[in-house]
Amino acid sequence: GTPPSNADYAMTLIEGVDLSLANSAFVTFESRWDIEQDYDGTMVEFSSDDGVSWNQIGGRDTYAGVDTIGRSGFGGVQPVGLPIYSGFGNRNWRKQNLNASKFLGADPVNSKLRLRTVTDLRTEYDGFYADNIVIGMYTSEEIDPIILNVPVLEDTLDTTDYAVWAVISDDGSVALVNLYYSLNDGEFAAIEMNKIDDFKYESAIPGQPAGTTVSYYVEAVDNDSNITTVPVGAPWFSYSFKVDFIIGTDLETQLPKEFTLLQNYPNPFNPQTEIEYELPEAAAVRLTVYNLLGQELSTIVDNQQEAGFHKATWFGRNNNGQSLASGVYIYKLTANSPTRSFEQVRKMVLLR
Structure with missing residues (x-):
C-alpha cells in the first residue's frame, strides 16, 4: 500500500x-x-x-x-x-x-x-x-547478451567512414561484438567493435563512393557462443542506407539554408522516437537528452557530420542502457562549423 x-x-x-x-x-x-x-x-x-x-x-x-x-x-x-x-x-x-x-x-x-x-x-x-x-x-553461460541500442543510419552524401555503436546490457558474459556490413547486396564482412566503456562498443563502416547501398547489422557473442543480433533475424534482415549522388542538379540547392532542430516524431512516444535536424554546412554535432534539472542523460549523436538532412533515433534510455521513466525531457542540438556555432533545444514526452 x-x-x-x-x-x-x-x-x-x-x-x-x-x-x-x-x-x-x-x-x-x-x-x-x-x-x-x-x-x-x-x-x-x-x-x-x-x-x-x-x-x-x-x-x-x-x-x-x-x-x-x-x-x-x-x-x-x-x-x-x-x-x-x-x-x-x-x-x-x-x-x-x-x-x-x-x-x-x-x-x-x-x-x-x-x-x-x-x-x-x-x-x-x-x-x-x-x-x-x-x-x-x-553454472555455464546460458544467457544471451542483450543488445539494447544500435543506430539506424540514414541516406547520406558523405563518402567518409560511417560510425556505428552498440549498447550491450549483459556485458559480463560478452566475448565478442562484431559489426557486419555488405555493399550493394554482396557478402557481409565483419569488423570487431571496440569496447569504450562498461556497456558501449564502437566501430565504423569504411566510406563508400556515391551510388553504393550499404547494409549492416551488429552481432554479440557470449562466452558459450550464444549469439544475438540487431536487427533480429540478421543477416536475412539488416539495416541499410544509400550513399547518394545528385545528377544534373546544383548540390547547394539540395542543402538546408539554416541550422534547424525539428520536433521529434512521434511525440509523446514509447518506446522510441525520431529526431530530425538540418545542417547547411559540415559541423561537429552533438545531440543530447536532459531531464528538467538540466542533467545530461543520453548522448544520441557526437561526431562530425556533412551538410544535409539528418535523422537520429532515441530509445528512451540513458547512456548506461537503463530505461528512463515517463516524463518530459529536453533534447538539444549543438553544431559547430568553421563559420558559426548553433544551439537549439526542444521538449519531448516519454510515456511508458
Missing part, C-alpha cells in the same frame, strides 16, 4: 545468497509501481558484507536517480546516478529481470538481497509491489 512520508524501509531476504558455483546470476520478479517521480523510489540492493554496505542492481525499467534538492522547497531522496524504480510503472504486473553477475564469488554467509523504498517529506503514491522473487544462476 501507500508508503508513509519521510520513510526508508526494506524487505530483506533472511537467508544468505549462494552464488559460489555460478558463472552468471540474475534476479527476477513480478512488479507494478506508482511512485512520485524523481523524488521517491524503490531499489533492488545486494550486500556482500552482511548488510554493512549495499549496491543497487538496475534493469530495463530502472533509471538513474536524480538530484531534486531545492525543487519546490523540498528535496528528493533518490541516490543520484544509481538505478531506481520511480514514476508510474504499470497497473498490471510486469516481469523484471536484473543481472546480478557482478556479485559472483561473494561469501554466501554474508550475502543478502533486499527491496528498499525511500520517500521524501510529502506526496506519496501507491508504492511498489513485488511478487515471485527468484534469485537464479547459471
Whole structure:
C-alpha cells in the first residue's frame, strides 16, 4: 500500500545468497509501481558484507536517480546516478529481470538481497509491489547478451567512414561484438567493435563512393557462443542506407539554408522516437537528452557530420542502457562549423 512520508524501509531476504558455483546470476520478479517521480523510489540492493554496505542492481525499467534538492522547497531522496524504480510503472504486473553477475564469488554467509523504498517529506503514491522473487544462476553461460541500442543510419552524401555503436546490457558474459556490413547486396564482412566503456562498443563502416547501398547489422557473442543480433533475424534482415549522388542538379540547392532542430516524431512516444535536424554546412554535432534539472542523460549523436538532412533515433534510455521513466525531457542540438556555432533545444514526452 501507500508508503508513509519521510520513510526508508526494506524487505530483506533472511537467508544468505549462494552464488559460489555460478558463472552468471540474475534476479527476477513480478512488479507494478506508482511512485512520485524523481523524488521517491524503490531499489533492488545486494550486500556482500552482511548488510554493512549495499549496491543497487538496475534493469530495463530502472533509471538513474536524480538530484531534486531545492525543487519546490523540498528535496528528493533518490541516490543520484544509481538505478531506481520511480514514476508510474504499470497497473498490471510486469516481469523484471536484473543481472546480478557482478556479485559472483561473494561469501554466501554474508550475502543478502533486499527491496528498499525511500520517500521524501510529502506526496506519496501507491508504492511498489513485488511478487515471485527468484534469485537464479547459471553454472555455464546460458544467457544471451542483450543488445539494447544500435543506430539506424540514414541516406547520406558523405563518402567518409560511417560510425556505428552498440549498447550491450549483459556485458559480463560478452566475448565478442562484431559489426557486419555488405555493399550493394554482396557478402557481409565483419569488423570487431571496440569496447569504450562498461556497456558501449564502437566501430565504423569504411566510406563508400556515391551510388553504393550499404547494409549492416551488429552481432554479440557470449562466452558459450550464444549469439544475438540487431536487427533480429540478421543477416536475412539488416539495416541499410544509400550513399547518394545528385545528377544534373546544383548540390547547394539540395542543402538546408539554416541550422534547424525539428520536433521529434512521434511525440509523446514509447518506446522510441525520431529526431530530425538540418545542417547547411559540415559541423561537429552533438545531440543530447536532459531531464528538467538540466542533467545530461543520453548522448544520441557526437561526431562530425556533412551538410544535409539528418535523422537520429532515441530509445528512451540513458547512456548506461537503463530505461528512463515517463516524463518530459529536453533534447538539444549543438553544431559547430568553421563559420558559426548553433544551439537549439526542444521538449519531448516519454510515456511508458
